[in-house]
């Protein structure tokens with residue numbers, strides 16, 4: 001059983017002096033080698049501050065170091081004859097794992113090595129120290145998304161050390177600028193794959209998780225797999241007014257006018273669209289899992305959806321699945337305490353519900369502000385992503401289902417959902433229509449704010465499970481064709 005080597009699985013994420021066998025060794029070690037109590041090398045992946053600040057400001061020194069590091073700790077991956085490794089856009093990594101059966105359509109696993117900035121204030125440990133407390137490894141990137149980057153390579157390393165050769169080819173894409181758009185990493189990898197005429201049977205990226213105790217009324221953990229992701233729109237609002245002496249102020253300053261516009265946007269949220277997009281599928285799939293009386297409500301959404309939608313909008317996470325969200329993220333104005341400000345600027349970031357478009361949301365923004373003095377400029381925008389297949393004959397879905405059964409037997413249900421953030425996977429639309437966003441980690445109620453927030457962490461056990469999931473998924477993907485569906489199939 002893989003759990004026998006659970007500690008050894010950590011060697012890449014938590015490199016230890018007692019490394020597992022070198023490539024060519026016929027099988028996995030049979031006894032656990034405990035992680036070191038203290039090694040300067042410990043959790044090197046998390047300690048490397050691969051921060052993306054903006055599209056033009058990346059910590060490229062750290063990114064280069066990350067590349068050196070994976071070459072060192074995954075020797076089997078980098079020396080296997082049937083694996084091609086390419087550095088794309090200087091710091092991203094594309095692996096082509098050539099399977100033995102070229103009749104099987106390849107798939108792809110995505111991850112990213114860059115992280116959002118983190119300053120140490122209010123963290124229990126330094127965000128780049130990777131310290132372990134009570135069974136949790138803390139640090140920026142522990143769930144977003146070095147766990148996937150290292151987990152995929154670790155799973156592959158273990159398979160190779162078992163002399164495993166996949167039948168189905170697959171690609172691994174580890175981007176280096178996901179947090180700031182993916183233009184230098186993911187988009188270049190896509191260009192490369194498109195040039196080669198690659199088409200994928202499915203693609204798996206981050207973006208959703210296993211929710212434990214999060215969905216009220218469902219006791220067992222729920223694996224939510226993202227079948228689409230919200231669109232996004234960033235606008236810059238600006239107001240220009242004549243500057244002057246603060247002793248003779250006008251009735252309204254540029255700051256006042258802009259503040260009023262921002263206030264209107266916050267006071268008038270975009271419409272609740274529950275039931276108009278694929279978020280309804282989550283509740284339809286989970287309906288019978290809810291305890292009474294919620295099961296009755298969820299199986300009769302035609303009647304109860306107005307009540308359900310009102311409840312969902314009360315919590316920020318579930319609010320994000322029912323509407324286009326509005327977030328005022330930047331505000332700049334003023335130059336001196338006695339000068340009437342010549343200009344004021346604010347940035348507003350919207351995440352677009354699958355039932356709306358950029359055009360519609362922009363129109364609502366204009367109508368809500370309704371002030372010609374406020375200039376509205378579109379900085380960046382894209383529509384919500386297409387909805388991926390979710391049925392018995394969808395290869396990816398059935399492979400995830402089987403792998404979840406194998407590795408997470410406590411998971412009570414698997415449901416399609418919408419990814420509320422954006423991922424590199426959105427750039428891969430031309431390669432497949434089967435894009436899934438799912439990270440095999442268990443999230444409890446308090447874990448969501450840690451993503452991009454304070455005290456991001458993963459449990460040691462959680463990381464082991466992640467590697468185990470990927471180890472199993474690669475093997476399960478060798479299936480040639482799906483069995484015919486039959487009624488007593490264990491539908492989790």
Ligand SMILES: CCCCCCCC/C=C\CCCCCCCC(=O)N[C@@H](CC(N)=O)C(=O)O
Pocket residue numbers: 144178179180181206207208209215282317318321419420421422423424443451
């Ligand atoms: C009953 C339903 C409950 C719904 C709960 C949803 C739970 C979602 C759980 C985890 C989501 C965590 C992460 C989302 C992925 C975000 C990736 C990201 O940070 N992307 C950036 C950068 C980019 N690529 O645009 C972003 O700004 O979105």
Ligand SMILES: [Zn+2]
Pocket residue numbers: 112144145178206
């Ligand atoms: Zn991420």
Ligand SMILES: [Zn+2]
Pocket residue numbers: 116144179452
């Ligand atoms: Zn992120």
